[in-house]
Amino acid sequence: MPSWLQMAWERGILTTRYPREGARAEEVPVTGRPPVPVSALDHLTEAPARCPTGAITLEAVDQGKCVRCARCLGVGFTLSGPVESSEGRRADLVWAGGLPGAQTNDGLLAELGRSVHVFMVDVGSCMACNLEVLALSNPYYDSQRLGIFFTNSPRHADVLVVVGVPTDEMVEPVRRAYEAMPAPKAVIAVGACPISGGVFAGTGGLKPSLEAVIPVDRFVPGCPPPPIAILHAILATMGRSRTPPGGR
Amino acid sequence: MIGPAVHVRSPESGESNRVLAYWAPDETVAVWNNLSKGITEVERAPGGPCPPHLRKAWAVPPAEPRARCVGPLEQVDGYGVFTFPYGPISMGVPEAGRFDVRTYGERVLDIRPQVGFKSRRILGSLSGLSVPDAALRIERLAGPFAAAHAAAFLAAAESAEGRSIAVRDAWTRAAGQELQRIYNHVHVLARIAEAASQNVGLAQAHALAEDLLRLTAATFGHRWLFGAFLPGGPPSHLAPADRGPLRQSLDLLTQRFERLWATFQDSRTFLDRIQTTCAISRDDAVLWGAVGPTLRATGVAWDDRLRTPVPPYNDLFLPLATEPTGDSLGRLLVRVLEVRSSFLLLEQMLERWPRNEEEPVAPAAAIAPGRGIARVESPSGDLVYDVTVTDGRVTRVSTRTASDANWPLFTLGMRDAVFTDFHFAWESFGILFAETDR
Numbered sequence: 001m002p003s004w005l006q007m008a009w010e011r012g013i014l015t016t017r018y019p020r021e022g023a024r025a026e027e028v029p030v031t032g033r034p035p036v037p038v039s040a041l042d043h044l045t046e047a048p049a050r051c052p053t054g055a056i057t058l059e060a061v062d063q064g065k066c067v068r069c070a071r072c073l074g075v076g077f078t079l080s081g082p083v084e085s086s087e088g089r090r091a092d093l094v095w096a097g098g099l100p101g102a103q104t105n106d107g108l109l110a111e112l113g114r115s116v117h118v119f120m121v122d123v124g125s126c127m128a129c130n131l132e133v134l135a136l137s138n139p140y141y142d143s144q145r146l147g148i149f150f151t152n153s154p155r156h157a158d159v160l161v162v163v164g165v166p167t168d169e170m171v172e173p174v175r176r177a178y179e180a181m182p183a184p185k186a187v188i189a190v191g192a193c194p195i196s197g198g199v200f201a202g203t204g205g206l207k208p209s210l211e212a213v214i215p216v217d218r219f220v221p222g223c224p225p226p227p228i229a230i231l232h233a234i235l236a237t238m239g240r241s242r243t244p245p246g247g248r
Numbered sequence: 249m250i251g252p253a254v255h256v257r258s259p260e261s262g263e264s265n266r267v268l269a270y271w272a273p274d275e276t277v278a279v280w281n282n283l284s285k286g287i288t289e290v291e292r293a294p295g296g297p298c299p300p301h302l303r304k305a306w307a308v309p310p311a312e313p314r315a316r317c318v319g320p321l322e323q324v325d326g327y328g329v330f331t332f333p334y335g336p337i338s339m340g341v342p343e344a345g346r347f348d349v350r351t352y353g354e355r356v357l358d359i360r361p362q363v364g365f366k367s368r369r370i371l372g373s374l375s376g377l378s379v380p381d382a383a384l385r386i387e388r389l390a391g392p393f394a395a396a397h398a399a400a401f402l403a404a405a406e407s408a409e410g411r412s413i414a415v416r417d418a419w420t421r422a423a424g425q426e427l428q429r430i431y432n433h434v435h436v437l438a439r440i441a442e443a444a445s446q447n448v449g450l451a452q453a454h455a456l457a458e459d460l461l462r463l464t465a466a467t468f469g470h471r472w473l474f475g476a477f478l479p480g481g482p483p484s485h486l487a488p489a490d491r492g493p494l495r496q497s498l499d500l501l502t503q504r505f506e507r508l509w510a511t512f513q514d515s516r517t518f519l520d521r522i523q524t525t526c527a528i529s530r531d532d533a534v535l536w537g538a539v540g541p542t543l544r545a546t547g548v549a550w551d552d553r554l555r556t557p558v559p560p561y562n563d564l565f566l567p568l569a570t571e572p573t574g575d576s577l578g579r580l581l582v583r584v585l586e587v588r589s590s591f592l593l594l595e596q597m598l599e600r601w602p603r604n605e606e607e608p609v610a611p612a613a614a615i616a617p618g619r620g621i622a623r624v625e626s627p628s629g630d631l632v633y634d635v636t637v638t639d640g641r642v643t644r645v646s647t648r649t650a651s652d653a654n655w656p657l658f659t660l661g662m663r664d665a666v667f668t669d670f671h672f673a674w675e676s677f678g679i680l681f682a683e684t685d686r
Contacts, residue, residue, distance in 0.1 A: 004448045005510045014455055029465030031474070031482045050480075052381055058659055069384060069475050070482040121337050122344040124366040127682045128391025128472045130342045131435070135461075138454035152339045169365045173337050199385050203373040222389070223474065 014139045014142035018230070019146075019235060023083050023228045027140075031068040032226035035061065037098040046074035053199060055193075064093040064195040067223035084232040087220045090211065095193070107239025108186045109158055109218055115147035118239055119157035119181075123174050123213075125164025126207070129191040129224040133161055141227050148234055154180040159234060162216075165193035165200050166207040178214045186217045186237045190230055195219050292448050327431050328352040336365040340671060348555035349667075359662045361655060366630075367685040374642050379405045380478050382642045387474045389650070390682045392432055395424040395473045396626030397633075402477060403558070403612070404635035405642070407620025412608035417477070418559045420486055423494075424464075424473050425624065426590040431460040432627035433583040433590075434505070436678055440580060441512070443671035452508050459501060466493035488601050495598055502591045509584055522576040526661035526673030529574060534584055536656040540629020541586070542677055545571045545578035552625035564596045576676035618643075626650050629677035651683035 035048055035056075037044055042058045042087060050056075050072055055065035063086035065213060070079065085091060085100045109116055120133050138145040151157050154177040162174065178187065187210075192198035194210035201208070210216050220233045335346035346362040370389055374382045379402070386401040387394040399421040406413060438453035465471045469482025476482060485491055512518055528538070530546040543550055551568050553561045570587030573580035614620045619636045629650035637645040658677050665673060 003507075003514055007452060007507055007511060008448060010454065011452070024465070026462055029462075029471050031465075031470045052384055067384070067474075068470075068482075069478075069480075070469065071480045073483070074480065119340065120342065122342065122366065124344065124368050124392075125686075126388045126391035127343060127680055127683070128388075128394070128474075131392065132471075135454075135458060138452050138458050140455060140458045147269065150339065156336075164344070164366060165368060166367055167368060169367065170336065173344075173365070177337050199388055200368055200370070200373065202563060203369050205367070205369050209546075223388070224472065226471070 002092060002172075012240065015142045015145065016059060016140060018231065023240075027198070027228055028058055028083045028226045030079050030230065031060050031070060032085040032222060033079045034063050034079045034095075035068075035072055035079050036081045037061070038076055038078055038173070041098040046075040047072045047077060049137055053196070053201060054116065059096065060097045061098045062093060062196070063095060063121055063197075063221045064090065064219060065201070066221060067192050067198050069223075070102055072075060074101065083229050085111075086222075087225075087229055087233050088218065090195070090216070090219055093219055099157030108237050109184055111184065112158055112238070114238070114240075115149070116158040116234065117151040117156050118143075118147050118159045118161055118234065119151050119154050119177070120161045121154075121174050121177055122164065123162055123194065123210070124165045124167040125191065125193060129193070130165035132224045132227050133163060133190060133230055135227045136231055141231060143231060143234070146231075146240075147238075154178070155182065157181050159237060160185065160187045160214075161190055161230070161234075162187060162194050162210055162214075163190050165197050166210055168205050168207070171213050172209065174210075175214060187214060188218045188220060188226060188230075188233050189216045190220045190233075192221055192223045195221060198223060242248040262611040276377045276498040290542060300445065303630075326352070329357065333489070335362070339673065342682075343681040345685070347670075351667075354666050356662050356665050356667065357504050359659050361659065363681060363684045370686045371645050374645050377642050378640060379409075379637065379642060380480075382645070383478055384475070386645075387472075389686050390651075390680050391472050391474075392435070392651075393428070393628070393631075393683065394624045395421070395428040395476070396624050396631050398473070398477050398630050399425055400622045400624040400626075400647075401635060401645070403622035403624070404633040405637055406611040407614050407622060408618050408637040409620075409640075410614060411612060412610050414605060415559065415602045415607045415609055416605040419602065420484070420611050421477050421595060422560050423486060423594060424468055424476055425626075426593050426597075427460065427464050427467070428473060429627045430505075430587050430590045431457060431464065432503075432678065434460060434585045436514070436583055436675055437508075437580065439520060439675040440576070440672060441518070443675060444518050445518040446512070446515060446518050449508070449512055449515070449518070452511075456501070456504055456508060459497075459504070463493060463497045463501065466497075467491065476570075486604075491598065494594070498591060498594055502588075505587055505591075519577060522580060522672050522676065523573075524659070524677065525669050526665060527573065527575040528657050528661045532660055533574065533657060536655045536660070537653050539653045540625070540627070540650050540678070541579050541582040542629065542654045542657055544569060546574040547572040550630075552623050552630050556623055558612075560597065560602075563600070564593055567628070576672050579676040619684065628680075628683075629653060647686070649683040649686075651679040654679050655684070663670060 047056045048193045053067055055062045088103050122130055187197050189210045218233050220229050262317045329352045332349040332351050333658040336344045344366040349356055350358040370385050383398055387398045389397050434457045441450040441453055461471045468476040468484055533543050533546040547570055549570050551567050567589050569582045571581050618638055621634050623632045631650055632648045654677050662673055
């Protein structure tokens with residue numbers, strides 16, 4: 001096996017410095033950041049008309065509905081918000097005046113200590129969010145160094161990560177998976193689809209959001225959210241969102 | 249010789265059209281032969297022969313003879329035979345779909361994929377939308393294949409409307425599709441490595457996949473190319489003056505891929521595990537209408553990029569990869585050769601990016617007033633869209649995806665396999681539940 005070793009040696013350490021340091025530019029694509037208005041929101045009258053999901057109104061920007069299509073870029077918006085800033089409870093996602101409010105960080109699973117087990121459920125996704133969640137185990141993000149492990153059964157899971165817009169057919173399976181989890185447990189909705197339906201909002205046979213099916217503790221907007229944002233959401237449920245230097 | 253038949257069936261009316269059914273083997277172009285020969289035969293390639301300075305000598309081992317492992321099918325009913333349901337929630341297959349396995353404990357007598365759990369009713373929801381708004385949903389039909397779906401849908405809509413696009417747009421679509429094809433093939437390699445517990449190789453393949461996603465994001469503004477082909481999409485850096493990231497990274501990523509694959513080739517346990525796994529015959533592949541690497545791994549030279557060449561593919565050298573074996577290893581080898589050919593295509597695109605960027609490219613002729621059909625080669629194979637547009641609004645869309653076509657081959661290949669073959673077989677096809685549950 002000398003070739004494997006040599007290859008690993010040559011590539012060196014790839015793992016991100018996050019959360020010890022902030023996310024770097026190459027770790028978050030331009031479409032991974034929330035849109036923020038460059039001037040007062042009620043002057044940007046063209047943006048609401050261009051927004052395909054109704055995320056932008058003259059009063060507020062609902063990051064939970066935004067699918068990062070970038071159509072608002074030319075009309076007074078930039079995709080420049082910090083990557084974690086839009087993530088939190090559902091109410092935190094609606095930015096009055098287009099600006100982020102205070103973030104709530106409840107540390108729901110703080111009592112579990114420094115390690116959680118994560119189970120992912122797809123309730124109707126396009127597979128992009130699934131792959132972004134699974135990317136957490138690649139060497140660039142390496143969630144295991146932070147005590148975040150993927151498990152194969154909801155009975156072993158502390159965190160349920162749900163991707164996709166809930167279809168009628170998946171309501172019962174995801175409800176049963178949720179009930180099978182031991183307490184304390186947290187549910188994280190990843191992507192615009194489980195938050196608001198995303199581009200599919202309003203289609204018959206689909207639930208309006210995951211909240212209509214099971215209780216949800218944290219929401220990660222984006223279409224799909226970059227892995228750093230998902231990592232941050234899991235850390236936030238562990239009460240470790242702003243890890244100070246030194247890794248504690 | 250009968251090629252892959254394509255039935256385009258409308259979900260509303262149920263009518264079925266047979267679009268294209270026959271091809272002659274002597275029309276085969278630019279056959280990139282199996283591993284034993286490397287890149288040798290080049291006949292009548294649409295863009296002429298491979299430019300000499302792009303020719304590379306890849307060290308390839310000789311193909312080994314293999315025994316076909318399909319015996320007589322066992323009785324699906326019998327003493328102790330039961331149905332083992334796998335899914336719709338499992339981490340082994342990270343999607344919502346179920347397999348009903350008929351078994352008496354270890355051997356898979358029959359496997360019946362149950363689809364429909366994640367049907368998002370996309371096609372029915374498109375009526376009345378403008379083409380760019382409908383394309384937003386089409387891209388999210390299957391995220392990893394977003395470029396192929398968007399390109400096929402837009403080409404069909406443009407054909408229906410008789411609207412031409414700029415040369416630059418045609419080249420952008422091709423570049424995005426090739427980049428996404430490389431990502432998907434590397435992802436398949438990673439998934440098979442994961443199933444085989446090749447953990448060092450898995451980590452390296454995962455890292456390469458992430459490199460490719462970051463390159464896609466740096467070039468097109470989005471990791472999965474959502475919106476990249478639409479007006480007002482994310483900021484692109486593919487303009488001739490500004491395509492630094494792509495130009496800088498191609499050589500490096502090509503080298504990394506070659507190193508990675510060379511180390512996988514050293515691992516006999518890895519190759520042994522997928523050799524003869526889930527073998528399908530050429531006759532079955534043709535009879536059931538397999539497409540993409542599944543079809544090419546049974547020795548049939550069929551690729552939409554060569555069969556229906558649209559710009560820029562008719563200007564570029566594209567070697568076609570085939571393998572004779574029809575097993576998981578064969579499908580993986582076809583993917584490896586296609587990663588190379590996609591890198592080669594991207595290199596050629598960067599070198600020969602057209603100067604007449606704004607010149608219009610005429611769309612394909614509409615098959616009926618306001619109705620167009622387009623086919624592209626998605627990472628898993630032939631993808632067809634049939635789109636009707638009335639007064640700028642989409643009125644009807646139907647599609648036949650690569651996953652639709654390849655389901656029967658997976659079930660045929662899995663008969664008489666054992667449980668532990670499942671992931672090696674399943675991942676090698678590149679089937680997405682999302683593409684079928686649309």
